[in-house]
Amino acid sequence: MESKTRIVKSAELKNSIIKRLYFDKALSCADLSEVLEKSVPSVSKAISELIEEGFLMEQGYAPSSGGRRPLMYCLQPSAMYIVTVAMDQLSTRIQMVDLHNQPIAETVMTELKLFHNPNALTLLIDYINDYIDASGVPRDKIVGIGIGMPGFIDSAKGFNYTYLDSDGQSLTELIAEKTGAPVYIANDSSLIAIAEQKFGVAKNHNDVMVINLGWGIGLGMIVNGELYRGHSGFAGEFSHIPLFDDGALCTCGKRGCLEAEASMLVVAEKAIQGIKDGHISSLKHTDKDPYKVVGNAIMEAANNGDQFAIELLSDAGYKIGKALAILIHIMNPESIVLSGRGAIVGKILLAPIQQALTKYCIPRLAKSTELLISELGFNAELIGTAVLIMENFDKDNKNQSIINKQLSMEKTSKN
Structure with missing residues (x-):
């Protein structure tokens, strides 16, 4: 029992090391000891075993800062x-x-x-x-x-x-x-919010609202450095803010929701109707084209300068900006990131969003919030x-790969 407890504790430390290196890319033994609050000898031993087991590898020495350069470690990418x-x-x-x-x-x-x-x-x-x-x-x-x-x-x-x-x-x-x-x-x-905070333009931001511009309009909220889910886990239903009196019927059953007025599906519907009504545009459409094909075509056309596509997106951007003004007044975020599928037309959306913020948002609050366009986008x-x-790598007992491997090695060595 004592041997198994020791192995489990050792494996938990190794899981923590793997998780930390996934997010930080490369760290020294001293770095890992500090962030994990474990002794240098125990971390050093775990690192050696992880290298032997094929989970870690040496990356080289850190840049010189005047003293002895520490050896850096990173994950073996093909380990899992x-x-x-x-x-x-x-x-x-x-x-x-x-x-x-x-x-x-x-x-x-x-x-x-x-x-x-x-x-x-x-x-x-x-x-x-x-x-x-x-x-x-x-x-x-x-x-x-x-x-x-x-x-x-x-x-x-x-x-x-x-x-x-x-x-x-x-x-x-x-x-x-x-x-x-x-x-x-x-x-x-x-x-999407987590991705932007860990690896995107909002890296290390503590208070950031990430807008998922897709077929709907989603919101991910990072508050005090953590993903905020709300009491029941459903926080962030940004798309169903009722902004427009007597607006279009939303899929949620209510009228006037942001999603029913400014989502990419709505933009696609307006484009299809506009083309039928004779608007001049480079967009081509047949009744057999699904909305996602039309939506992607609109974004491509807008980036190529098509005025009709730009007008459609600008109208949607202004409505999104009006909703963002409410969000800024409530949350006072450090930054707002335009992410997801629609980030590809982020530069086109910025101007009408800023116009709406100027009209609807208290200047002092709007000025302290930075608008950013995702570099991760659709990915x-x-x-x-x-x-x-x-x-969840070091939190859940579903992940037993390292523990099981060590128990197996211990059993083999005894035999």
């Missing part, structure tokens, strides 16, 4: 892999990355409509299994499957109360059972799902 799944209302992307967040297989995008689709969950599981099989990566090398999805998500219990009906069973447990790997789920906008959700896995 993460399956990242990014879902929206219309499609699903799947990617596999190494511990340096580098893709090891091509990203696959598949149409998967969530609304009124009773087969969506079964299809999702099939897509994930097919992707893993095609990758050739053994399942015991997959540290976890992270899934970002729209809807009201209870990450702790594993439920999506909007989509993917699981007949009362936890989605995380069900998908893990069918795929053979630990599974974590979270709201797509929350994951932010995929990166966020990888972060979700590694955030």
Whole structure:
């Protein structure tokens, strides 16, 4: 029993080291000792064992600061892999990355409509299994499957109360059972916020609002350096702020929501109608084109100078800016990041957003909030799902890879 306790504690330290190096890229033994609040000898011993087990490698010496240069350590990228799944209302992307967040297989995008689709969950599981099989990566090398999805998500219990009906069973447990790997789920906008804070333009920002510009308009909130989920875990329903009297009917059943007036789906609908009404534009459209094709075409056309596309996006940007004024008054954030699919037209949206802020926001508050455009863009959700896995790497007993390996080695050595 004493031997097992020692091994478990040693493995917990190793898990903490792996997690820290995932986020910080490279650290010295002294750095790890300080941030983990463990003794240098215990950390040094754990590092040596992790190198021997193939999880860590030496990266070289840190730049000289006048004294002896410390040896830096980083993760062995091929030690484990993460399956990242990014879902929206219309499609699903799947990617596999190494511990340096580098893709090891091509990203696959598949149409998967969530609304009124009773087969969506079964299809999702099939897509994930097919992707893993095609990758050739053994399942015991997959540290976890992270899934970002729209809807009201209870990450702790594993439920999506909007989509993917699981007949009362936890989605995380069900998908893990069918795929053979630990599974974590979270709201797509929350994951985009985490990605921006850990690896994006909001890196190390403590109070940041991240706007997910997709087919809907989501919000992820970082408050005091932590993701804010709210009392029931549903904080951030930015798209359903009622801003417009007698506005269009929203999918939530109410009228005047921001999403019903300014989302990319709405912009696509307006573009289709505008073309039918004779607006001059480089946009081409047939009745067979799905909204996501039209939405992507609008963003491309706008970046190429198409005036009709720019007008549509500017109108949406002004409405988003009006909603952001409310957000700034309530949260007083350090920064607001425009992220997600729509970040590609972020520069076009900035001017009308700023115009709305000038009109609706108290100048002192608006001046203290920086508007930023994501560099991660459409990849932010995929990166966020990888972060979700590694955030839980040292917290959950689902992850037993290092513990099991050490117990096995101990048993072998005794025999």
